[in-house]
Structure formats: C-alpha cells, structure tokens
Amino acid sequence: MLRQSFSGGIVIPNPHPVETVEIISAPLPNKVVLPLQQRIGDEASPCVKVGDKVLTGQVIAKTEDHFCVPIHASISGKVVAIDEHAIPHKSGLKSRCITIESDGKDQWVEHKGCGTDFLHCDQSTMIEYIQASGIVGLGGAGFPAHAKLEGIQDCHTLIINGTECEPGIMCDDALMQYYPREVIRGVEVLLHICGAQRAIIAVEDDKQEALNSLLMYCHNDRISIEQIPTKYTSGAEKLLVKVLLGIEIPSGGFAIDVGVVCQNVATTKAIFDAVVDNKPLISRIVTVTGSGVESPNNYEVRLGASFEHIVSMSNPNTNQHAIRMGGMMMGVDVESTHAPICKITNCIFVNNIEVKPSTQECIRCGQCNQACPVDLLPQQLYWYAKSENTDKAMDYNLADCIECRCCDYVCPSHIPLAEYFSFAKALHRKTTEDQYRTDIARERFEFREYRLERNNRERAEMMAAKKEELKKKMANDKAQKDKIAAAMARVKKAKKSK
Numbered sequence: 001m002l003r004q005s006f007s008g009g010i011v012i013p014n015p016h017p018v019e020t021v022e023i024i025s026a027p028l029p030n031k032v033v034l035p036l037q038q039r040i041g042d043e044a045s046p047c048v049k050v051g052d053k054v055l056t057g058q059v060i061a062k063t064e065d066h067f068c069v070p071i072h073a074s075i076s077g078k079v080v081a082i083d084e085h086a087i088p089h090k091s092g093l094k095s096r097c098i099t100i101e102s103d104g105k106d107q108w109v110e111h112k113g114c115g116t117d118f119l120h121c122d123q124s125t126m127i128e129y130i131q132a133s134g135i136v137g138l139g140g141a142g143f144p145a146h147a148k149l150e151g152i153q154d155c156h157t158l159i160i161n162g163t164e165c166e167p168g169i170m171c172d173d174a175l176m177q178y179y180p181r182e183v184i185r186g187v188e189v190l191l192h193i194c195g196a197q198r199a200i201i202a203v204e205d206d207k208q209e210a211l212n213s214l215l216m217y218c219h220n221d222r223i224s225i226e227q228i229p230t231k232y233t234s235g236a237e238k239l240l241v242k243v244l245l246g247i248e249i250p251s252g253g254f255a256i257d258v259g260v261v262c263q264n265v266a267t268t269k270a271i272f273d274a275v276v277d278n279k280p281l282i283s284r285i286v287t288v289t290g291s292g293v294e295s296p297n298n299y300e301v302r303l304g305a306s307f308e309h310i311v312s313m314s315n316p317n318t319n320q321h322a323i324r325m326g327g328m329m330m331g332v333d334v335e336s337t338h339a340p341i342c343k344i345t346n347c348i349f350v351n352n353i354e355v356k357p358s359t360q361e362c363i364r365c366g367q368c369n370q371a372c373p374v375d376l377l378p379q380q381l382y383w384y385a386k387s388e389n390t391d392k393a394m395d396y397n398l399a400d401c402i403e404c405r406c407c408d409y410v411c412p413s414h415i416p417l418a419e420y421f422s423f424a425k426a427l428h429r430k431t432t433e434d435q436y437r438t439d440i441a442r443e444r445f446e447f448r449e450y451r452l453e454r455n456n457r458e459r460a461e462m463m464a465a466k467k468e469e470l471k472k473k474m475a476n477d478k479a480q481k482d483k484i485a486a487a488m489a490r491v492k493k494a495k496k497s498k
Ligand code: SF4
Pocket: 361, 362, 363, 364, 365, 366, 367, 368, 369, 378, 379, 382, 410, 411, 412, 413, 414, 415, 417
C-alpha cells in the first residue's frame, strides 16, 4: 500500500543517477586504519600491540563502557601502528587508530552466534551477540544497536527503515536488492528480540526493484513491506512513524515512547550476520557518487580501507575535489580521500569544487516555512538564532529541528539556516549549563548565609535563655534568703519577749 505523504519536505531527484543499481565487491585493502573512538562513548583501549598478528574478526580494542561496542580487525595481517591518524570528522582532528597491514590471506577468527536455530536463543543472549559483533546504526547515526534493543517493553510495531536518508545515496537500495533473504531473516531476529506483533519494512516508491526482491523472500505474515513517497526527509524516524502508523511522536520524545522500534535496513542485515551467520561487522556497503566521478556505484568494502580505495574504482576526473561523507544535505566535509571508511560511512560524495552563491538578506518569502518537514518556522527561528535569543528560539521548538537543511535548500537568499540552528542549539545548551552552574553556586552561597544566620540566631536565643534562667535563679535565691532572714527575725523576737 502506498502511504500518505507529510507536509513539508522536498523532492530532490538523485543528482547522479545510475542505470542499474549494483554492488561491487572491493578488493581486500593492503592496509586498514581503525579509529579507537567510535561515534558514541569512551575511546576503546587496544588489546593488541604493534607487531601482533591478527585474524579477520578478532577483537583488537574494547572499552568497559557498556554503551560501546568492541572494535574488530577487518582483515588478517600484522598490527603496524597504534597512533594518531586523520579520521572522517568535520573537526578535521586526528584520532588514535590501529593500523593493520594485510597478509593477503583473510583468515577469520571463529565467532559465536545463535545460528539458524535462533528462535531457541533468548533475547538477552541475542543482544549480547549483537554488542559483541560491534553493530551500530549503519544509517549514519552510529548509535549502538544493543543499547536500542535492551529493556524494550510494550513494543507493538517494528519499523525497518529502507528509505535512503538522502538523495544520491544508493547503498540501502542496493542492499535490499542483493540481500533480501538476510534482511527478512534479520527482521525475524528483531521481532523475536522486541516482542512486537508486526514489522513494516518501509521502501520509497521509486525503488521498485528493492520492493520486488523483498516481496520474493518474505513469507512471514507478521512482516509487511510498504511503499512511502520518495521525498526528503521521509526517512527521519518521527516522520516514518507518522506516515506509516499515523502516530505523532511528542516533541522531545522517541519512537519507543509510542511503542515503536525503528532500525535501519543495513543494521538489520548486520544483525542477521551477527546472530544467525556468526559474523561480526567488518565491512559495509558504501555509495561513491558526485560530480567528480564518472561512474557512481556501490561498493562492499572492509572497514578501515581508505576512501581512495573505492573512489579510484569510480573513475574520478582530474579536477580538484570537495569530499563529503554521508550525503549532500546532512553529510560532513572531509579533508581528503585518505580518511578511513568507518561504520557510518554510507556515502562518499566526490564533487568538483564550485563557487558557492553568496548569502543575501532574508526577503521574508516564507518558502523555508513551507519546506520544513517537522512543521517549524525556520524564518522565525532564524531571527532568534541570529540575535542569539535562544530562549525565544526554544519557545519556537528549536529542539525539534532535525537539521535536515530543507529550509536552506529552498532559501532564495542562500542563508545557511541549519547552521544557525545548530549554533543556536549549542549556545542554548551552554547557556543552560552555565545557568545551572550559576544556580548551584548561588544556592550554595545562600545556604551558607542561611546557616550562619541560623547559628547566630540560635546562639543568641541560647544566651538569652541562659540569662533568663540565671535571673530566675537569682530571684529565687533572694526570695529564699529573705525567707530565712524573716524566720531568723521571728526567732530573735520570740527569744526577746521571753
Ligand atoms: S526562505 Fe530564506 S529568504 Fe525566504 S523567509 Fe526563509 S530565510 Fe527568509
């Protein structure tokens, strides 16, 4: 069934379409560079040293942080360095990485999973295998899959997100066409873990081949495959839940708050690999596209191989290139193609460098308001963000902005609105933290003042009470003395009268 659309969002045709979507298996790289810092959590500590021989799939670094996943060797060979290396991050900073030189053998270490009889495995064992296999969200978020699946209660629907996050990316389309059996079985594993009654695989309506492949392998009544309109950003979790189920996730809430678990389709296949096929996550499918390559394509490539390893297979031209990881809208600029492919590298854009149009004043045309898929008022938010009035921007639900850049895309004045919003959110976080620290300091000071004042008051009351007691005692003593004197006077008088 083709679902209803949602207000806002934009239709952007694939800027570099291909005739047939395929997956090319990239050759084993001679060397891989694996960062110790993952997207979320603590940096992992190496459990190998320079000179050690490692097997494909062997754990080479881990951390005690339960939120994190271990890091596996993606090829067999020798550890040749543990040092700083450029990573694909917008900061351009280097990070500690383990470098392995290939022995060309690709010898695997044995891994434990549930095997094909996975329905007899309990949920917590499955989640342990998912964590031990290093699985994180492959749609670009990099959130550890086990953390999303732990402690789930009252989940009625599992949504498998088969929509490409952005125009130009083709890796999930290719994955559904080439691995439909693994995707369907992965959905069955997830249904078993979440206890949901049903699962919906969402596929965009321009991906007929992917839909046909999945339909061919889906023989489970609890799983349906549904088409949704091809419109950016229909893959955003909140919008997907709204389009498929008609449920609004409240502001600041998550899908699980309304009984829904969402997983990306590539993550689902990786979960199948881990639980049923006993294989850790050591490779992924990456799209290489952009104006700087002649043959955009998808490559199945080992993690840690350089961008260059697959970009060279797409016939890049000789121009100077701007490299972007993760999509034309929400991706991040990367300095060079020497960076290593990591778990969240779903796409590499290789673009000829072009002069960007200059930013003009806002002409209040309101086009940004119409484009926003989450019903915000970007024009209004822009004024507040620009004047650093973050409290007011928060009143206009700045926190709900998913930084999709639909507003930027339609803005005739070329204002980088999403950048303003990202900055305003960071500023608000900082101001709130500073305010929190100021409040705590003020409370401490006020409490100290109160304590001193209370001590002084209590001391004064105690002194006054003591003084009063003494006064009473003295008055008592005097009365006693007077009584004795009167008695003695009486005795004396009696003696005289005798
Ligand atoms: S689209 Fe651009 S110019 Fe138009 S109202 Fe929004 S910010 Fe202003």
